[in-house]
Amino acid sequence: GEDVEQSLFLSVREGDSSVINCTYTDSSSTYLYWYKQEPGAGLQLLTYIFSNMDMKQDQRLTVLLNKKDKHLSLRIADTQTGDSAIYFCAERRGYNTDKLIFGTGTRLQVFP
Amino acid sequence: NAGVTQTPKFRVLKTGQSMTLLCAQDMNHEYMYWYRQDPGMGLRLIHYSVGEGTTAKGEVPDGYNVSRLKKQNFLLGLESAAPSQTSVYFCASSYNRGGAGNTIYFGEGSWLTVV
Numbered sequence: 001g002e003d004v005e006q007s008l009f010l011s012v013r014e015g016d017s018s019v020i021n022c023t024y025t026d027s028s029s030t031y032l033y034w035y036k037q038e039p040g041a042g043l044q045l046l047t048y049i050f051s052n053m054d055m056k057q058d059q060r061l062t063v064l065l066n067k068k069d070k071h072l073s074l075r076i077a078d079t080q081t082g083d084s085a086i087y088f089c090a091e092r093r094g095y096n097t098d099k100l101i102f103g104t105g106t107r108l109q110v111f112p
Numbered sequence: 113n114a115g116v117t118q119t120p121k122f123r124v125l126k127t128g129q130s131m132t133l134l135c136a137q138d139m140n141h142e143y144m145y146w147y148r149q150d151p152g153m154g155l156r157l158i159h160y161s162v163g164e165g166t167t168a169k170g171e172v173p174d175g176y177n178v179s180r181l182k183k184q185n186f187l188l189g190l191e192s193a194a195p196s197q198t199s200v201y202f203c204a205s206s207y208n209r210g211g212a213g214n215t216i217y218f219g220e221g222s223w224l225t226v227v
Contacts, residue, residue, distance in 0.1 A: 004154065042116070042202055042218035043155075088154060099145075099170070100216065102154035 004091055004103040011109045018079045020106045022072040022089035029091040032065060033100065034074045037086045046074075046087075076108075084110045115139065116219035118203050124225045125193045133188040133222050135203030143206045144186035145170075145216070146178060148199040155202065161186055193226045200224075 003025045012018045024032070030051050035043040049056045049063045049072075056063045062075040072089055086107050090100040116137045125131055135144065142163050147155040147170075157170030161180040175197060177189045186205075190197060203219040 008152070040220070042220045043204075044218075045215050090155075099157055099160065100155075102147075102156070104152055104154045 004089060004101050006087075006089060006103040006106045008104065009107050009109070011111065012079050014079060014081060014110055014112050016079055018074075018076040018083070018108055018110075020074045020076075020087050020089075020108065022074075022103050024070050024072065024089075024091050024101075024103075026091065026093050026101075027070070028093045029070075030094060031092045032063075032072050033090040033092070034061075034063065035088040035090060035102075037088065037105070039085075043088065079108075079110050081110045081112065084108055116203055116205055116217050118201070118219040118222045120222060121220070122223045124227060125190075126227060127194060129193050130189070130191050131193065131224075132190075133201055133203075133224075135186045135188070135205075135219060136184055137186075137203075137205040137217070138184065139205060139207070139217065140183070141205035141207050141217075142183075144180065145204040145206075146176070146186065146188045147202045147204065148172065149202060149221070150199050158188065158201075190224075193224075195226045198224060198226045 006022050033048040034046045036046050037043050047058050060077045064073045086105045088105045089103040119134045145160040146158045149155050156172045159178040161167050164183040167178045179187045201222045204216050206216040
């Protein structure tokens with residue numbers, strides 16, 4: 001995860017929006033992903049974006065991609081306590097690979 | 113609805129002992145992976161397999177061996193455990209190579225402590 005970086009913690013109030021940021025360094029990224037990990041569980045794919053897109057919306061989730069700055073963000077609208085988890089961004093480099101490079105993870109804490 | 117199943121879920125080993133983690137998937141996936149997760153490091157790929165009978169090294173393969181004798185199973189072995197191998201291990205699988213829709217499914221993790 002050394003080439004994909006995230007801030008470690010984010011704390012938000014229930015009902016507010018959360019924005020989780022991710023930066024990466026490799027310009028050959030083709031797809032970028034957001035995974036959610038709840039305590040004691042594996043990783044669950046939330047959403048992904050193709051590298052030639054700059055935005056993707058999926059219900060409460062909005063992904064923004066700034067390819068020039070190599071910056072990816074995940075916005076969660078109307079954050080709920082059930083959204084408390086660790087969020088990982090991951091990049092796929094190239095097309096002929098299934099290997100993902102994961103970020104360090106951001107722990108989102110939602111308080112009432 | 114089993115998906116990806118890992119055993120054991122928890123294990124404590126003494127330095128120098130050996131053990132095998134078993135991963136099983138029931139989705140007929142070609143690709144299988146073993147990752148380790150350490151605090152502040154994200155997930156790092158240990159080994160992976162692109163089909164029955166094949167294995168390949170990932171980012172951090174040293175100290176581990178793998179085997180894929182059956183398509184549905186991917187075994188991760190530690191021949192001589194070291195404290196640096198204390199980690200959470202995740203198995204994952206996917207249908208095939210390429211494409212954004214090629215979702216990678218993860219198991220629930222195996223917590224390994226080496227003392």
